[in-house]
Amino acid sequence: MGLITALQSLLTACLRMAAPLIYTTIGETYDERAGVVNIGLEGLMLIGACTAFVVAFFAHSMALALLMAALVAGVFGLIFAYVTVTLQANQIVTGTAYNLIGLGLSSFVYRVLFSNSADTRLEPLQPVSIPVLSRIPFIGPILFQQTWLVYGALLLAIAAAVVLNKTMLGLSLRAAGEHPRAVATAGLSVVRLRYGAAIFGAMLAGIGGAYLPIAWVGVFVENMVAGRGFIALAIVVFGRWKPMGMLWACLLFGFAYALQLRLQTQNLQVAYQLLQVLPYLATIVIMIVMRGQSAQPKAMGVPYTERA
Amino acid sequence: MSPILRADSVSARDGTGGPCARVRLIDICKSFGALRANDHVSLEVMPGEVMCLLGENGAGKSTLMNILYGLYRCDEGRIEIDGQAVSIRSPHEALAHGIGMVHQHFMLVPPLTVTENVILGTRSLFRHGSILPDMRSVEKQVDEVACRYSLRIDAAARVSMLSVGEQQRVEIVKALYRGVRLLILDEPTAVLTPQETDELFHTLRVLTAAGLSIVFITHKLNEVMAAADRVTVLRDGVVVGRRLIGETSQQELAQLMVGRDVQMTIEKGSARPGAEVLEVADLTVAGDEGRKLLDGISLHVRAGEILGIAGVDGNGQRELALAITGLLKPAGGRICIAGKDLTGKPPHEIIEAGARFIPEDRQSEGLVLDFTIAENLILKSFAKPPFAVRQMLQRQAIDDYARRIVKTFDVRTSSVHAKTADLSGGNQQKVVLGREIDQHPVLLVAAQPTRGLDVGATEYIHKALLEQRDRGVAILLISTELEEVLALSDRIAVIYEGRIAGEVAGDRANTQRIGLLMAGVRREDCD
Numbered sequence: 165m166g167l168i169t170a171l172q173s174l175l176t177a178c179l180r181m182a183a184p185l186i187y188t189t190i191g192e193t194y195d196e197r198a199g200v201v202n203i204g205l206e207g208l209m210l211i212g213a214c215t216a217f218v219v220a221f222f223a224h225s226m227a228l229a230l231l232m233a234a235l236v237a238g239v240f241g242l243i244f245a246y247v248t249v250t251l252q253a254n255q256i257v258t259g260t261a262y263n264l265i266g267l268g269l270s271s272f273v274y275r276v277l278f279s280n281s282a283d284t285r286l287e288p289l290q291p292v293s294i295p296v297l298s299r300i301p302f303i304g305p306i307l308f309q310q311t312w313l314v315y316g317a318l319l320l321a322i323a324a325a326v327v328l329n330k331t332m333l334g335l336s337l338r339a340a341g342e343h344p345r346a347v348a349t350a351g352l353s354v355v356r357l358r359y360g361a362a363i364f365g366a367m368l369a370g371i372g373g374a375y376l377p378i379a380w381v382g383v384f385v386e387n388m389v390a391g392r393g394f395i396a397l398a399i400v401v402f403g404r405w406k407p408m409g410m411l412w413a414c415l416l417f418g419f420a421y422a423l424q425l426r427l428q429t430q431n432l433q434v435a436y437q438l439l440q441v442l443p444y445l446a447t448i449v450i451m452i453v454m455r456g457q458s459a460q461p462k463a464m465g466v467p468y469t470e471r472a
Numbered sequence: 473m474s475p476i477l478r479a480d481s482v483s484a485r486d487g488t489g490g491p492c493a494r495v496r497l498i499d500i501c502k503s504f505g506a507l508r509a510n511d512h513v514s515l516e517v518m519p520g521e522v523m524c525l526l527g528e529n530g531a532g533k534s535t536l537m538n539i540l541y542g543l544y545r546c547d548e549g550r551i552e553i554d555g556q557a558v559s560i561r562s563p564h565e566a567l568a569h570g571i572g573m574v575h576q577h578f579m580l581v582p583p584l585t586v587t588e589n590v591i592l593g594t595r596s597l598f599r600h601g602s603i604l605p606d607m608r609s610v611e612k613q614v615d616e617v618a619c620r621y622s623l624r625i626d627a628a629a630r631v632s633m634l635s636v637g638e639q640q641r642v643e644i645v646k647a648l649y650r651g652v653r654l655l656i657l658d659e660p661t662a663v664l665t666p667q668e669t670d671e672l673f674h675t676l677r678v679l680t681a682a683g684l685s686i687v688f689i690t691h692k693l694n695e696v697m698a699a700a701d702r703v704t705v706l707r708d709g710v711v712v713g714r715r716l717i718g719e720t721s722q723q724e725l726a727q728l729m730v731g732r733d734v735q736m737t738i739e740k741g742s743a744r745p746g747a748e749v750l751e752v753a754d755l756t757v758a759g760d761e762g763r764k765l766l767d768g769i770s771l772h773v774r775a776g777e778i779l780g781i782a783g784v785d786g787n788g789q790r791e792l793a794l795a796i797t798g799l800l801k802p803a804g805g806r807i808c809i810a811g812k813d814l815t816g817k818p819p820h821e822i823i824e825a826g827a828r829f830i831p832e833d834r835q836s837e838g839l840v841l842d843f844t845i846a847e848n849l850i851l852k853s854f855a856k857p858p859f860a861v862r863q864m865l866q867r868q869a870i871d872d873y874a875r876r877i878v879k880t881f882d883v884r885t886s887s888v889h890a891k892t893a894d895l896s897g898g899n900q901q902k903v904v905l906g907r908e909i910d911q912h913p914v915l916l917v918a919a920q921p922t923r924g925l926d927v928g929a930t931e932y933i934h935k936a937l938l939e940q941r942d943r944g945v946a947i948l949l950i951s952t953e954l955e956e957v958l959a960l961s962d963r964i965a966v967i968y969e970g971r972i973a974g975e976v977a978g979d980r981a982n983t984q985r986i987g988l989l990m991a992g993v994r995r996e997d998c999d
């Protein structure tokens with residue numbers, strides 16, 4: 165019985181740890197499928213985390229916090245699109261700048277607002293039990309006793325898959341990342357599609373970052389995203405640029421996070437830093453295993469010019 | 473088969489452009505910087521005719537059609553459709569006016585299906601109906617359109633699985649599905665076998681019989697004679713002639729296109745082959761996912777002969793050239809040059825053995841465009857005297873050498889210190905040629921040596937290759953231009969899917985037979 169409970173709480177934690185990754189990777193999947201690579205996810209997540217914490221702390225509204233995180237990150241997405249799509253700057257360099265800006269800006273804002281405050285905790289989101297379903301033995305508590313942000317992540321993955329595969333919008337996005345000129349000659353605007361994808365991707369990264377303070381720990385800590393933005397980039401490769409692939413890949417990484425947390429509490433004779441390495445180690449292993457990359461969108465990272 | 477065939481159509485009309493013209497371009501001007509790509513160009517296309525737009529590379533044909541298709545904006549001039557003045561600012565608007573275009577490089581998304589490619593951009597993204605329609609029923613619609621014009625395609629197939637000829641049919645169906653009434657085909661035969669070309673011409677007749685107008689862009693005279701009702705000739709951005717096909721000849725068109733008399737055939741003496749220089753045995757090159765890009769290629773070239781490699785683009789020509797020159801490591805087989813086994817050896821050893829290479833893409837592989845002509849000319853010999861002494865470049869020696877080459881090979885430039893990027897394609901190729909053949913090679917691998925060059929430069933390169941042959945150089949000529957292979961080669965090998973499909977002697981060669989080999993029909997079947 166002890167083992168079952170342990171497994172149950174491990175899997176519950178797995179889902180909880182996977183949710184921010186799901187938001188971020190779904191956004192990046194759309195981004196990259198449309199041909200734009202934003203490696204600035206780490207920075208965008210930090211901006212989202214900071215914004216959400218500040219709004220939640222002062223306005224006491226989780227929904228507003230989430231909305232503002234998405235909007236602020238969305239503005240950064242718009243700037244990213246302007247710089248990389250319109251001005252055709254290098255996407256990798258721009259993304260790197262975003263990581264630096266995100267770290268600096270979020271730390272700066274936090275220090276300015278909270279350096280004199282003693283109590284900077286807020287009550288994180290509480291799980292919402294879904295009637296009936298949460299009573300299903302074993303899986304009920306895992307799947308149906310979570311915060312609404314976790315439910316949102318699961319629904320988002322499904323919706324993202326449907327839109328990408330079953331709508332004209334999804335078809336056009338996929339085409340824009342493979343052969344943008346074909347999209348242009350078919351009478352569609354590559355620029356608009358890529359702007360849309362870049363803004364959408366950034367907004368979701370903002371939500372992914374916001375998740376950490378408002379749905380998980382209840383505080384903001386400098387650099388609290390701790391590499392999740394970079395891991396998300398690897399997950400997109402691992403999930404082969406498919407929304408449902410993201411779901412499974414994120415659950416796997418969520419499991420790695422949950423496992424290392426669990427092991428840390430087990431009083432093992434191992435330095436906890438070694439256990440913390442687990443998700444990052446998994447990333448490296450996966451990048452090595454997935455080195456074929458044949459599913460990568462052909463025009464990913466390549467600026468589109470109207471000139472023939 | 474086609475219910476809407478019209479019996480009255482296929483006939484050439486006069487070129488005066490009455491009010492019934494489907495499309496009229498009037499006084500179109502377009503400049504790129506200092507270059508006048510189109511200078512007061514006017515032309516009209518009638519319903520139900522094939523109008524050929526003939527001109528050399530750089531004459532302004534594609535620019536003109538890109539203006540009509542809304543990809544470029546013209547600086548001056550007007551466009552009329554069915555007598556109505558229109559402005560076309562994007563492909564979207566061109567399509568709305570019933571103008572479709574099949575680009576030289578296909579605008580198809582390989583991982584998507586034929587149907588997905590066809591419906592891309594045909595429905596609103598956000599309003600109702602943005603949900604992908606039932607694929608089965610759309611596939612049926614696509615099939616119906618294809619059948620109506622007797623175009624064979626599989627609407628459910630993934631585009632990446634289709635042959636080039638099939639992809640071109642998909643492009644045509646894509647335009648027809650949108651109900652275009654004028655179809656622009658930009659150099660459509662460049663990627664086709666002779667048989668596929670014939671099939672395309674048949675399709676064009678079906679389309680015009682149904683009342684469509686076709687603009688057919690080409691620089692190949694025999695195709696104009698075979699496919700067109702009327703021809704408009706462009707030279708240096710200016711219309712230099714309009715003719716009805718029945719009232720002109722290849723000779724006249726060639727003269728109009730080039731601006732002077734041209735020799736239609738190359739005079740070639742018979743070869744005096746000597747010792748074997750290049751021997752390739754069972755050469756295999758592996759690609760991604762275990763596919764073989766070259767699969768057991770064997771061939772040999774003797775001193776003083778040209779072996780032509782014919783084939784449709786993408787059948788392993790590129791890999792063959794790269795493997796022989798050491799830029800691609802073979803997975804198996806043997807490459808010997810002048811009796812020396814050089815399999816898997818680095819390029820500098822192969823150069824040392826006397827092999828030289830004219831790469832297929834002179835701009836990215838043959839030259840460093842930002843370097844001067846002089847610098848490009850010593851790319852393969854800069855480290856040795858007289859160009860370098862004690863690791864220091866000797867400017868004087870380099871410039872003297874460069875001036876000599878520029879003179880010998882007739883490179884038109886103001887100075888050897890000019891950037892190669894500023895030269896015309898023909899002059900760039902002369903720089904490559906000069907660098908590669910001045911040092912008396914024993915073997916010359918020439919990949920697509922005249923791609924994108926005008927008639928004058930092409931003639932020059934051809935003469936130079938024959939001259940090298942007569943000097944005893946073994947030449948491997950890899951070209952997708954069948955005419956070129958036929959004109960220059962002493963023997964012709966046809967490459968298909970990474971194998972040599974068959975070999976014929978140059979003098980016995982005929983287009984029909986090589987065409988079948990190019991299409992993968994086995995040798996015994998075509999005898």
